[in-house]
Amino acid sequence: MKGQIVPMTKWQQKNTSENQKIEKNDSGHQSIISKPNDFTTDIHVNLNQIKQAIGHNTDVIFRSFLLGSTGIEASIVYVDGLVDKKLIQDQILKSMIYDLAGIFSRETLPTPDHLKDWINNQVIALSEIKEEKSLDSTIISILSGSTALLINNIDIIFLLGTVSFKSRSIEEPITESLVRGPREGFNENLADNRALLRKGLPDPSLTMVEYEVGQRSKKKLLLLYLEGLTNPDLISITKDRIEKFDLDIALESGYIEQFIQDDHLSPFPQVQSTERPDRVIAALTEGRVAILLDGTPFALIVPVTFSMFLQSPEDYYERWIPGSLIRILRYLAAFATVFLPSIYISFISFHQGLIPTKLAISIAATREGVPFPSVIEALLMETAIEVLREAGLRLPRPVGQTVGLVGGLVVGEAAVKAGIVSPIMVIIVAITAISSFAIPQYGAGIALRMLRFGSMLCAAIWGLYGVILFFILLAIHLCKLKSFGVPYVSPAAPYSISGWKDFIVRFPLMTMKNRPQMMHVLDDKRQKDDV
Amino acid sequence: MIKQKDQITTAQAIVYISSHMTAMGILTLPRVVTSATQTPDGWLSVLISGLLLILFSMVLIKLCQRFPEETFYQFSQKIIGKWFGILLSLVLIIYFLLLGAFEVRGMAEVTHLYLLPRTPFMATVVPFICLGVYLIVGGINPIARLFDILLPPTILVFLIVILLSLKTFEINNLRPILGMGVLPVVKGIQPTALSLTGIESMLVVFSFMKEPHKGIKAATIGISIPLFFYIMTTIFTIASLGVAGVQTKTWPVLSLFRQFEYTGIIFERFETFILAIWILQIFTTFVTCYYIAVLGLSQLFQTKIKPFIFGLAPILYLIALSPKNINDVFHFGNLLGYFGLLFILPIPLMLLLIAIWRGKKHVSAS
Incomplete structure (x- = not known):
């Protein structure tokens, strides 16, 4: 922009x-x-203008009538389905046609100004009424659900607020x-x-x-x-x-x-x-x-800020200890979503010496006969689970669950039995997928899942060093990012005490006396100091 | 809030100094110190040189405070004339370039030894420098924010792992304190130079401080954090490995974390964690050096900063790969340590005295 x-x-x-x-x-x-007036005092000319613009549509209704006994021609235009018809009948047509008889007659014809005043103040019992001189605005208003009222001899159009949509x-x-x-x-x-x-x-x-x-x-x-x-x-x-x-x-x-x-x-x-x-x-x-x-x-x-995507309103509705613990859990889940498969890949492919010997042996035993390197294995499984997720989302709910069941259990089990993937990889992928769903914001979850693939590639190339590089890359990107002038990594950096009270740990509400510092608000107290 | 100037808070300055200081030195410090003292009193040497450094930093900060909002490259020309100023600035730029390249090379050496034994240096050094370029293009604020983010996990992991190493802590290895008198401690002060350089970055970074009058506070706290790391590391390494053991290891600190195992939890050995945070801290030091060098060039030539950022990257790469083996690297590092000391005490002191004598001071616009 x-x-x-x-x-x-x-x-x-x-x-x-x-x-x-x-x-x-x-x-x-x-x-x-x-503004120049698009309308004339002749109702037929005005009606024709509107008809030319939208009259060919069958849902635009034109209804002509006479103002009671005065014989003045009038007309309303509205779009069927966008308006409250009962309102039009009771408050517009009825009052315009019947109530007039007592006030005016063919002998005492009102002047246009008098009529305008009378319509505005006495006849139409609607809360929204507007006088309009522009054809374009009139058309738009009609198409948005207003009813246009045209009266002969008056060179403006009344737009009545009758919009009613279920x-x-x-x-x-x-x-x-x-x-x-x-x-x-x-x-x-x-x-x-x-x-x-x-x-x-x-x-x-x-x-x-x-x-x-x-x-x-x-x-x-x-x-x-x-x-x-x-x-x-x-x-x-x-x-x-x-x-x-x-x-x-x-x-x-x-x-x-x-x-x-x-x-x-x-x-x-x-x-x-x-x-x-x-x-x-x-x-x-x-x-x-x-x-x-x-x-x-x-x-x-x-x-x-980044931290907002890991917050849920529930953190504040629950008491602060469970609220904080659940929030810490979400940070761990976010970390696992991005880094768990890549750390696994780097340990398996590069640094077998860094994991405990027993664990290394048991992993090696389960990987026996798996024809792919671990990164291919991981990419296969991660892609499969993303497809499953997408498929489950698109299908009607009962079918979606079946897809999840068939895909997750049957295919996973069969893949392991067939020796295409190792059971530990299935566990890692499953933990990662579940972790990604623990992130309260859907958009943030997608972002982290995308990054997981980048992190796996880095791990495949450089091992643990690649994971560290990817972490630095991610941290740099987050540090450079701003949202409407506020650093995306606030309140992690720059340090702010009031911000940290609502960061990884959610402090008790009575200690959060100030609004977040990063917002630079004009009135930063949300609780009185001395309470 | 919306139009943020290129300024850093006092807390960020503290983090900046700590991050810059915590670098290569921490992995070799116990060996370097103990080789000089030959007694378990190395940690006293570290403590004393740290305190001296805090003292020296006051001179440096006083000098900078005479010229707030100006970097060394700008005010040195005012104090000692244009040509001498440019010359001195160029020396500082070269120093930071060499130091940055040295950090990269050190990182590559350790990675080569512990993580990627068969990978050529090129494959580890190039992405590292590229990440530096990506960060520096954003200017001082993203750099300061990154350091802010990386410091708390560094402290946390360091404390946890160092406390886990209590398993091999042998108090007798530290005794007797001052058994050979004070002389070994004094001998140990000088080799700590490389580990404790870092404060000289304030010659440039000071100009970004929002509250220049808090400079001394920032420097003192900023030095104290890595000093605490260094003393803890030295004590624990000597206590576990003993005076003789420390001297035979190339990377005694990593050896310390390889010494102990905790079975039953997923990770039995913890040097991986130390390695991870250490690479993060090396990155911070490298970025600072790189940024200060680039900033210096752009201020000397009064041109845009971006061409220098991209232009220096291959030069850094070449310098980083020039030492032939690890001994060359350590030799290179020692020289840099003394080089850095030059900019910590003698040069700032000289400049400060000349500035006072000639009555040079920053005239604020208001």
């Missing part, structure tokens, strides 16, 4: 925080006045299930997700900035942060990156992630995605920025 100049005119920014909303509305109103109910997040913790997860509806966050964090400083992404998809994107707490530099750098990219459609927050991340070549994810509102809230109060996209249950959190 750097250095690439993208025209920013396609971006509309709205701010829904309380103070700025009024301000924006004012300026928005002024811009409508200054969304999935709030369910338990599948990718991040916990033993203890809230069972709520995000769904595909932005309004629901936003409400979940508001409900969990009813703090006035929670600010939501709205963007629209995708020239064609016109998805709503929300940038969330806590005003007065989050570092302003972080907010501006995130806004900057969101405003700079340009794409056609944004189907999932993964699109956004790939455009705003720092390093495209790194195997490590530099943005955290989560389905859990509690995780987003925790991140916000740590001074991070969250991004929600309409149409996906995955929220993004930036900036992230």
Whole structure:
């Protein structure tokens, strides 16, 4: 993205925080006045414009009627299926057709201004109503579920908020299930997700900035942060990156992630995605920025550090001793995921002298008759287990389990019996695979599994020295990596006491009085000192 | 937070000094010292030379504190004139180049002996230098962060393994303390030079410190950590191998960790762990030398740093492979130790005196 100049005119920014909303509305109103009006006072001309743009679609419904006894022609346009029809019937058609009779009649025709005022204030009992002069915006709004109301003699169009779309109910997040913790997860509806966050964090400083992404998809994107707490530099750098990219459609927050991340070549994810509102809230109060996209249950959190991928919300919900021990276990699992097969390969192929004699003999006995060098054996098995994992994931759940069973047990057993692989290799591969699933973040797990292959190759070439070289390489890469200006290896380096309280060991909550230092927040106390 | 300047914290400076000091010397120190003292009092020599070093480092830091935000390459020209300054800077650059190459060669020797007996040096040295290039391109901050990450596991593994070696600890090997008087201890001070060089990197790295007034604190703690390693290693090695045993081993420290076995747990021998963390620490030293040399060249010629990074890599490789055998390597190392001492005491002292005499001081922009 750097250095690439993208025209920013396609971006509309709205701010829904309380103070700025009024301000924006004012300026928005002024811009409508200054903009040329696409519509005329003749309803038929206006309707024809809309019909030409989208009228050929069968799901666009045009309904014409008369305003009660006045005989003024009016029309509504909406997309079938995106709107609440009952709402349209009860609150728009009924009131426009019937309630009018008592106020106006053919003899006392209202002036257009009077009518406008009357529609805005007295007739339509909907919470969202907007006057629009631009044809393009009208079309987009209709296609997003608004109902357009056209009235003869009035040269603007009323857009009524009637959008109603069936969304999935709030369910338990599948990718991040916990033993203890809230069972709520995000769904595909932005309004629901936003409400979940508001409900969990009813703090006035929670600010939501709205963007629209995708020239064609016109998805709503929300940038969330806590005003007065989050570092302003972080907010501006995130806004900057969101405003700079340009794409056609944004189907999932993964699109956004790939455009705003720092390093495209790194195997490590530099943005955290989560389905859990509690995780987003925790991140916000740590001074991070969250991004929600309409149409996906995955929220993004930036900036992230490597240690975050080995943390689970449960670490904080459980008492600190089990929480810490489980976290240490995850660090060991992460290490095993990358290095266990390579260490095994280097001991077997290069340094038999470094393992205890008895163990060396028993390993040698099981490897008898295996036709491959250990690295080929390991690569075969690791590839097989990755294929199994992928196959199990794609199939329907009951079949997936069968695949796991057949692949893991039957093929593994048969391979050992046939003498193609040694039983110890099967054990090593199985431990590695299980370790990789102990990593709470799916994306981080994938990264580490990929690196395992690099580490095995290094071990095959240089033995233990190669493993050490690969470790240094990995450490260098992590040290060079930054996520939105924060070193990826924080809080391991640079050293920070407050960061270490929540690193490998999760200290008791009452000792974690300050927010993480790496975030450079404006208000770093989260507990009073004297309590 | 977002626009981080090229600065390191005081803690990072401490880690930097410790990482740079902990290098080749630690594996040979007990032999070198004991050969000179011929008594078990070598650890006293190490202690004394460490304390002396802390004293010397104050001169060095005082000199640097007169010119915060400037490296040796910059302020030496101000103190003794342009040409002498450039000459002295070139000598320092050559010193760091040689030291870096020496560390690589030492690493290759040990790897050859313990891990990869049939692999040619080229295959171990080339990837090592390449990793250095990859890191240095990122500048001082990633380097400092890497050192930060590598130090805690180093200390942890070192402490665990050295405590495991208590199994062969023989207190009688350390007795009598000062049995032959103080003279052997004094004799032992001088050969520790190579092990204790490292503080001279502050001549350059000091300019990156965020809080220059804490320089002396950083140097003192930074020297104390490796000094603790060295003293512990010397005591434990002499206690296990005895005065005579220590002198006959090329790498007495690795021999120490080969001495004992713990059966019943997965690993019976622990020199692998020591070797692993030692290679990590060699890497830190190598990177520091490499970076300081490259930085010096780019500051002297006032050009970009990248061409020098790539240009010096083959030179380092050639220097590293030039000693014919391990004795040449040790000889080379001894010379470097004295060379390094030159930059720890005499040169900084001279420069400091001249600077005071001529009233040269950094004039801050504000």
